Amino acid sequence: MSDLRLGYPFRGMVVFAAMLALALLLMILPVSSGLAWTIAAGVVLVTLVAVVLSTLQRNRAREQSAHVLAALGATAADLPLSLRTRMPLVLVTGDSLPELFDRGGDEERLVHVGDGAIWLRINNPRDLPQVGVAVKQWRDGRAPDGVALSIAPALHASEDALTQALRVARQAVSDASRMLGMRLPGYIAIYQRLTASPTTATATATDPPWYGVSSASMLTDASKEVLLGGALKGVSLRGTQPFEAVMRAAEAQVQQAGRDPVPAARAAGLASVIGWTQRIVIGSLADRQQPAAPWDLWGIGWIDCGPASDPCSPWARDVHAHSRIMPPSMDASPEPWPLPQPLIEAMPRQRWVSPRLAAFAHAIALLACAGALAIWGAAKNNQALLTRIGADLDRFTMIPADRDTARRDALQALVADRDQIDRYARLGVPPRLSFGMYRGAALMPVLNDAIASYQAPSPLPFVVTLDSMSLFDSGKAQLRPGSTRAMVGALEMIKARPDKRILVAGHSDNVGSADSNLKLSIGRAGAVRDWLVEASGIPVTQFAIQGYGDTRPIAGNHTDAGRAKNRRVEITLVPDAPKEVPLRDASKEGS
Known part of the structure; x- marks a missing residue:
């Protein structure tokens, strides 16, 4: 809920972040296609859920805070936006709110602008979270600066009833802090008649002063400021209790007043109400055994002003229990009662940045x-x-x-x-x-x-091997009649590839002399070539003959079968006449 910023384009930022994520996933990041699309689907689903939830929360917050925004707009319409965001705004809840806000009019007032701050009335403490969100929207994304809790002990029938009301306020402040994403500074203003002296609603020297402590940080820190007579006076409290310094300030007033009995009576009442506040009020707001977070207390003050007091009030009974003295009944102070302006003089200023x-x-x-x-x-x-x-x-x-x-x-x-x-x-x-x-x-x-650099290997030559015994008589180089049928396959191969050069090579066995075998192999190769030239019509220049005699046997010459295999004529188609295979016509060479 801390991301619910009404002045901040949350949905636009979510969509922008989702678009960046999808662009990275689908176009750049080194992930597989299947995984990228799976993650992309998850991103789209999460984005849609976030946008829908944000829209619903925004609409609900607007509905719940419509009356607050209307009141703020009507009361502070003349305030420029810059002053709206710079001027402290304090939410006031608790007791005696009509006496603090309804200043002489019959109409209920929710907002009071003046006394150095904008004071916003919260009749029901449970409305603090919604009102805090509305204020943040009205102030262009800046949350309230603090929460002031007004306590009038005389209005509560018992300490138990007051303790229950304090717990409700504590829970409301905790919920508001969670929704706004920040801890709201807390201030306590105790309105209790301490003397029977008359008070007026006008700002005169007889107005009751505020007594208390206020700080630019939480009251657990060492340096505090004491409030006296409505004005801040810096006092170092290192090694002392802050409330003791408050009492010393009240006693100093007694000495300055001479024979006036009012300051002395006020100091005595102040001592008892401070002790009562420590035990009942601060104890309830700071008790760590409660489910809500402890209230961050930055200031607390007491004033001799409040509703009518009688011996049945919780404070009066507490005074009687500890001192056996029963405070007298006192009438209510004239309205309006002063807002706790001195308490927020030391209020820290938030660092605010425009949502845009x-x-x-x-x-x-x-x-x-x-x-x-x-x-x-x-x-x-x-x-x-x-x-x-x-x-x-x-x-x-x-x-x-x-x-x-x-x-x-x-x-x-x-x-x-x-x-x-x-x-x-x-x-x-x-x-x-x-x-x-x-x-x-x-x-x-x-x-x-x-x-x-790639070079294709030379294709293997096409070779047809002819048995010499089927073509020639023994020791002869002339083709026998009818032997040409054995060369039909070779002729068809040559005609199918007319662009190839043809090598006709003759071979013999080792019977006889090597010279005679060489001449015989050359003659037989020439006879086969001549027939092929005549039968195919291919120029004789495309043919070459070669005689090897008995130098390239393919079988052993020690058997008749082996010698028969060695007596052969081979017809080879040579691709593209490679240089490394020179073709020479043996018929032109001497024997």
């Missing part, structure tokens, strides 16, 4: 946090990009050249990386890599060099 300025500062802080997160997320994303591309480069480099399928897969990854970097260069870097963290442009030359 606070919202602007909070928006700047949110933007700064979002910017820091964006830079961090972009740095992480760029590191992930560099790591991934580096891994792709390492994988491509480590794959041996003979594993061409794996190298081609690695090459495709490099091409995709290069295309991604190129796309960023042409269309712009995405937000998740921006904010000055992008380093991908430096990888483009490295990727281009790696891609250009």
Whole structure:
């Protein structure tokens, strides 16, 4: 509830923070897509709940505080906003509020502007939380400066009834502090007739003075200020009790009054009412066994003014119980009674910042946090990009050249990386890599060099092996009639690839001399070439023949089967005539 600031654009700030969070999640932060959308849905749900609850609370607070705002507007309409926020505003609750506020008129007054403060009347202490929120709205986001509790002991039938009323007020102040998000300074004003001397409503020298203590901090601190005769007089209370200093101030007045009996009677009554206040009032408000937080007491004062007093009042019975002296009956003081202005002279001034300025500062802080997160997320994303591309480069480099399928897969990854970097260069870097963290442009030359270094392996040549025994007679190099049917498959292969060069190589077994076997293999290769040239129509310049004799056996020559395999003619289609495989026509070489 501490965030319920009626002058503060709470809903706008919630929506603004949610939009920043969604932008970071979905565009920048290094989280998986599924997790990002899950968190984004949660952010949207929380935002909607917060906006709805804030709207309901705002509307309810406006309804509950409408009469207070109307009274404030009617009474303090002439006050400018700057004075509204700088002038102390005190909520007054407790006893005898009509005597304090209804100054000579029949109409009930809720607000009194004057005496150095704006005094707001709270008839029911339970209304303090709602009224505090209304005041904060009326003052453009500044909470009340304090709560003054008016206590007239003569109006209570017993100490138990007074104690119960004090507990109600204490709980109300605790609830108001929680709703406003701050501890409200508390002030106690005791209105009790101490003497039978007449008082008037006019500000004369005979007006009863205020006695008490007030401070710019809680009364548990060492330095206090004593109130005397309506004026503040600084007194150091180190090592002494503050109420003892009050009594010394009253006794000093007795000495100054000479033979006047009123100050002496007032000092005697003041001593008894101070003791009664300590036991009954302060004890109830500071008792830590109660559920509500103890009241932060910053000032307490007593004045010889109040309702009619008789021997049945709680204070009178307390005096009789402790001194065996019964105070006489006294008439009520003339109205209006003075508001406890001297009590708030030392009131601390709140540090107040305009809600709009606070919202602007909070928006700047949110933007700064979002910017820091964006830079961090972009740095992480760029590191992930560099790591991934580096891994792709390492994988491509480590794959041996003979594993061409794996190298081609690695090459495709490099091409995709290069295309991604190129796309960023042409269309712009995405937000998740921006904010000055992008380093991908430096990888483009490295990727281009790696891609250009790839060389596809030479394709394997197409080879057709012909059995020489099915084409030639033993020791002959002329094709036998009908043997061309064995070369139909080779002819079809050559016609299907007319752009390839054709190598016709002859081989023999090791029977006979090496020279004769070499000449025989060359002759047989030439015979096959001539037939293929005639049958295919391919220029003879695209053919080459080679004789190897018995130098390249494919089986052992010690068996008939092995020698039969070695007697062969191989027709090979050579792709693109690579330089490392020179083709030479053996028919043009000497034997």
